[in-house]
Amino acid sequence: MSFIKELTVIIPLYNKDKYIARAVNSVLNQSYTNFELIVIDDGSTDNGANEVQKFKDDRIKLIHQNNQGASAARNRGIDEAKGELVAFLDADDAWKRNFLETIIKLRNKYPYAGAFATAYEYKYWNGKVKKAMYNSLSVEFNEGIIDNYFKKCLKDPLICSSSVAIPKNIFLKVGNFDENLSRGEDLDMWFRIALTFPIAFNNDISVSYYKIENKNIYEDPSVKNYKKAFPYKLEKIIDEFNKINTDKYFKKYIDKQFIKISKKFILNGNNKKAKELLNKFFYNKYSNKNWIKFYLLSMLPYNFIKIIKNLKDKINLRILSDL
Numbered sequence: 001m002s003f004i005k006e007l008t009v010i011i012p013l014y015n016k017d018k019y020i021a022r023a024v025n026s027v028l029n030q031s032y033t034n035f036e037l038i039v040i041d042d043g044s045t046d047n048g049a050n051e052v053q054k055f056k057d058d059r060i061k062l063i064h065q066n067n068q069g070a071s072a073a074r075n076r077g078i079d080e081a082k083g084e085l086v087a088f089l090d091a092d093d094a095w096k097r098n099f100l101e102t103i104i105k106l107r108n109k110y111p112y113a114g115a116f117a118t119a120y121e122y123k124y125w126n127g128k129v130k131k132a133m134y135n136s137l138s139v140e141f142n143e144g145i146i147d148n149y150f151k152k153c154l155k156d157p158l159i160c161s162s163s164v165a166i167p168k169n170i171f172l173k174v175g176n177f178d179e180n181l182s183r184g185e186d187l188d189m190w191f192r193i194a195l196t197f198p199i200a201f202n203n204d205i206s207v208s209y210y211k212i213e214n215k216n217i218y219e220d221p222s223v224k225n226y227k228k229a230f231p232y233k234l235e236k237i238i239d240e241f242n243k244i245n246t247d248k249y250f251k252k253y254i255d256k257q258f259i260k261i262s263k264k265f266i267l268n269g270n271n272k273k274a275k276e277l278l279n280k281f282f283y284n285k286y287s288n289k290n291w292i293k294f295y296l297l298s299m300l301p302y303n304f305i306k307i308i309k310n311l312k313d314k315i316n317l318r319i320l321s322d323l
Helices: 020-028 048-053 070-080 099-109 168-174 185-196 230-244 248-267 271-280 284-297 302-314
Strands: 007-013 036-042 060-065 085-088 115-124 129-131 143-145 164-167 199-211
Touching (some): 007 020, 007 048, 020 036, 036 070, 060 070, 085 099, 085 168, 099 164, 115 185, 164 168, 168 185, 230 248, 271 284
Parallel strands (some): 007 036, 007 085
Antiparallel strands (some): 085 164, 143 199
């Protein structure tokens, strides 16, 4: 049976055979059914592709390619997409049944927006569930155009890679995902869209973002490969962006990205690089408290940082809340 598809769902898949069936099921169980689902197997070495092939549904298309990273997988999906609207879902996340229906309603109500997104929740390996916290989003807000994307992202990101759909023609204007980035390539995309287009948002939780336990907290790849992380790209073009956007929340958002990567340097024992970034990217008018906190932490010995990191749940110290 053929379908007239106005929406394409893209799942990049790389070694997630334990979770991919959950993701695919969450798509197939949507209340809105007029979609195609493209799974891009990005050179997986596990049984993920076989798990996808177990599903017998004409809407599913499985594409294999050599391992090139999440950006390349998403871009391949965009190239293959027949839908005018493209939604993304990570292979280890899942949608609530109403996600696509909510997205379609947003698109119909705000057709001029550059992205359509919903609220999401974190699901942790220990069973804990927590809604993402957005800065300055009132409890009364349910749906609409976000008045200041960068202001709303000062806590958790307003958009995650499994909670958004983007009109295909927007990619022609802002470009595809940056394949030179291995970390934060999704943040980079939302950043580029938000600079030019309004963002439509629904505050009902429609996505489960699964936080898989990472025991090697001192081996963060975004630090080892800093030059392939989103903040490094910002470092290269920060002056240009500052010229075109003087909004204080924009600058505070920029600060947050560098403070975040500085924190990871601290956790990896590279205090010198952390101080370098903190000194270079600091608008003390907007981010003085966080800057001071992490600058002080960058002065502590690495072994002490490891101890307080492992004990943070037992130590009620405000300065450790972000570690």
